[in-house]
Amino acid sequence: MIAADPVPAAPHPTYGEFMDRARWHTTKAFQLLTRAPMASEDHARHAVRSRADLLTGLAAHARAVIGPAHLAALREHPVTRRTPDPTDPRVRHLLAWIDALTEPSRRSPSTANETHDGDVRDTRDRGPVAEAYGAATLAVGTAADLIATHHDGATGAARPWTPPQLAGSDYGLLVVEAARVAALAAAIEPLALRCREAGLTRSEVDLHLPLADRLVDATWSVAAEWGFPEPGIRDITVARPPIRTGDPAAEWTDRIRCVRDRMRAHQDTGHAGVRTLQDVARLGTVVSHILATSRPDASAQQSAITATWRSITEYLAPLRSTEPADRTIRGHVERMLELARPAHTQDTPRARGRLLRAITDTTPVVDECAAIADRLAASSADLWIPAKSTHPYLRSIRTSGLAARRSTEAPRAWPRPTRAPASGTARWVGLS
């Protein structure tokens, strides 16, 4: 069994984290091989196959970060400004390394879990070494997918919002990261020795782990030519469209969708801190205020929604938590308040009108955020409720000297806002 993953899960894992994870699992496989023999022949075959899968995955990773079109151009060696001369040792070593990763002679053995058609029936008992190689392969593939989000699928060009350190970088900087993983899996020892111990015949070991494997040399050649990757490259995370900051209405729409996406991410993890829930309630309250004051003719319909947001605020106000706020959501909400404040657009009535329209149009998004927060607040066990305050004015806000205690029961559900009945022209009336 593999120990817990040492790389902490982050809201937006970076390319470097995935590759670190791959190296950690590959190192783990190496350590398992050095410390104890494998339990059975089948575990040995699974280990050999998983190692081959990892090397194949690294080759696919290299092709993905270079780009298939670019790689084909390198192989056909037309010399242009964008495709360097393949006689350059760096390019020559790189192509040789990719070929070595997918060496045809390194064939995978069949295992007892495999049918005659080559399908795997059951992979649960593959042994710890194969599990470690498998986890590394998964991380390498995920890292390649992350980089792929920065490339246009049709043209292979970098997307407009791709960070400049990636868009303007040489592909070799990313390939070096893959080479660092390959260096840990390239050597055939001690895997070959453990396979012999587990009962595989010499001819079988020679077939699948050929002594003349040139992968080690090819990997070290790439490492020597390309050096170390830039730290900034490792921090790249999945591509997201940028926030359009030129127009308040467009910026509002982009940011509210980002808040919604973050709340969906919290929903997937099943938890959001009380500060984050309060930020969502603050956003809803401000939106409700804007809609009620900008459309006085429909204020009666808005009053029920306003009262609901008030009850939400009242419910959340006394709750305390040591968990910090979600900085992404807080940053978006703070900027949205800045956009919505009257002073921001007082000199540009048309921009104000478009912004109000955007706020109206995005009320369903606020509804969704509130619904997610409703579920999270109802299921959260991390809300801290202070002892009851006795001060008549402070309404249970004062916490000095009062010991917080963990609620023994899940808090009551977030009061679900009730949408006011829509009338013919009042489509803007929503939760907010």
Add this chain to the structure above:
Amino acid sequence: MDIADWIDLIDARIARRSRAADRAWAWAHIAHLIALNDLLTDRSTAPSAACWVEPRIAWTLDDLASAGTRTDPVRLPLVDPADTPEALQRVLDRLILTAGTPDAHATAAQADACAQAVTRAVAARLDYATSPT
């Protein structure tokens, strides 16, 4: 109690704190209490204009606490609800003044948090004063 006396009474309690960040946190705490109370007790159609104040001051409190400010909340004397708008604006004025006062003993994080507090309080005060209700 007259608003001027009310402010003086709070000022006397807060002035005992030696650090500017502590005093700023105390003023922000009071501003947050008043704004939150205004939001919760207002029974009109729209949320009170305090909705512009409460978030910003809550974030200010979080930032000051994250910067290492550790001080006790202030006991708040009762204020007539009719005086809430004036009281809130005066408290925000005090927050702007206190957080904007340089403190040689403040850490860099506290100085940043105080500067951010001034920015937020100025915006909150303006929005509270000019927002339609």
